[in-house]
Amino acid sequence: MRRVVITGIGAITPIGNTIKEYSQALKEGRSGADYIKHFDASKFKTTFACEVKGFDGAEVFGRKEVRKMDLFSQYGLVSAEEAVIDSGLNFDEQNPDRIGVIWGSGIGGLRSLEEQIELNSDYENTPRYNPFMIPKMIADIVPGQIAIKYGLMGINYGTVSACASSSHAIINAMDNIRLGRADIIISGGSEAAVTRAGIGGFSGMKALSGRNDDPSTASRPFDKDRDGFVLGEGAGALILEEYEHAKKRGAKIYAEILGGGMTDDAHHITAPHPDGLGAANVMKNALLESSVSTSDIDYINVHGTSTPLGDIAEIKAILKIFGDDAYKLSISSTKSMTGHLLGASGAIESIACIIGMEEGFVPPTINHFTDDPEIDQKLKLTYNTPEEKQIDMILCNTFGFGGHNTSFVLRKL
Structure with a gap:
């Protein structure tokens, strides 16, 4: 099968609205968590999240166009544009039939749906729904919007698998290029679920941290006193391209995506298998498909x-x-820094991996205070500060509600 490489990246995250800003924040070990600004969250059990800062969609798209897009779409288009510019692609010189978009979102336009339900909640009056409500809320709209913007007429669809959505999109994009169905695919994911319903829903299922007294330290993976995730928002975009196609046009190649795994826990709608069986199988499958051993990672x-x-x-x-x-x-x-971007997680985290490869460091797990006796502390969990290291091979894991598991391997070229 054909080889697939990554030739462009773009991101808008709670710790940086561009790749340059995101990279700097990862090196600094900066937390993106703060009290919620999108709405009054004072009556909620959790009053903080990892929101994107300093973004005004009206300034980017204009007041008329921004009314047609949910925030998750705005984030997606912004990150895709950065990735396209970074790739050096001139679509006028390419065959649009051979370029696609595969994009992930776990929830889609939650804010747009929520607003319209609230506005029409008085059933005594004539309902007046916004004509853009449906195209604003559906989770697959972003790949369509990206295709329209750039005139791309190849493979185009959205993946929805909760927090594994954008990783599924990336693996699907890799497979379609390997099989010859496309030469270039814009892939990634976006999410904007920091809304009343988003915070209320995740809080109601006791998934969120309740550390309202100190939001910046609330996301603390592997710490003994961890108490749930911090909801995040944003988007990440990657340009996946057939290797020879990229070489021919003299593109910068960040990494090769060697292979991926996709499994399910078949255990519980939200909880992982207690022995991590689905997670173990997906990593095993990713390594096998990539033809690498555990010692290579x-x-x-x-x-x-x-x-x-x-x-x-x-x-x-x-x-x-x-x-x-x-x-x-x-x-x-x-x-620990960005919070949990749900369906966009795999996209921004794979980009963090690429940044680490490029600049020779392992992004840290910040907010570690107390060792968990159930976690083997002989493992190198990169607590609190970045680790300087040459990185040539990376495994990226993303799991979602419903038991969905994804894992893929990146190799530096």
Whole structure:
């Protein structure tokens, strides 16, 4: 099968609205968590989140156009544009039939749906729904919008698998290029679920941290006192391209995506398998498809959400698959800084991996205060400060509600 490389990246995150800003924040170990500004959250159990800062969609798209797009679409288009510019692609010189978009979002336009329900909640009056409500809220709208913007007429669809959505999109994009269905695919994911319903829903299921007295330290993967994840928002975009196509046009190549795994826990709608069986299988499958061994991996960017059950299950899975090699590699969770971007997680976390490869460091797991006796502390969990390291091979893990598991391997070229 054909080889697939990454030739462009773009991101808008709670710790930086561009790749340059995101990279700097990762090196600094900066937290993106703060009290919620999008709405009055004072009556909620959790009053903080990892919001994107300093973004005004009206300034970017204009007041008329921004009314047609949910925030998750705005984030997606902004990150895609940065990735396209970074790639150096001139679409006028390419065959649009051979360029696609595969994009992930776990929830889609929650804010747009929420607003319209609130506005029309008085059933005594004539309902007046916004004509843009449906195209604003559907989770698959972003790949369509990106295609329209750039005139791309190839493969185009959205992936929805909760927090694994954008990783599924990336793996699907890789597969379609390998099989010859496209030469270039814009992939990634976006999410904007920091809304009343988003915070209320996740809080109601006791998934969120309740550390309202100190939001910046609330996301603490692998810490003994972790109490849930911090909801985040934003987007990440990657340009996936067939290797020879990229070489021919003289593109900068960040990394090669070697292979991926996709499994399910078949255990519980929200909780991971307690022994991490699905997570172990997905990592095994990713390594097998990539034709690499456990000793080849330098770093694992883990799902690491800061939940009591999830963190332990993932560590068990790593030890099961990697054995003694687990103690030789670096492990970290960038969700400690960005919060949990749900369907966009895999996209921004794979970009964090690429940044680490480029600049020779492992992004840290910040907010570590107390060792968890259930977690093997001989593992290199890269606590609190970045680790300087040459990174040539990375495993990226992302898991979602419903038991969805994804994992893929990146190699530096």
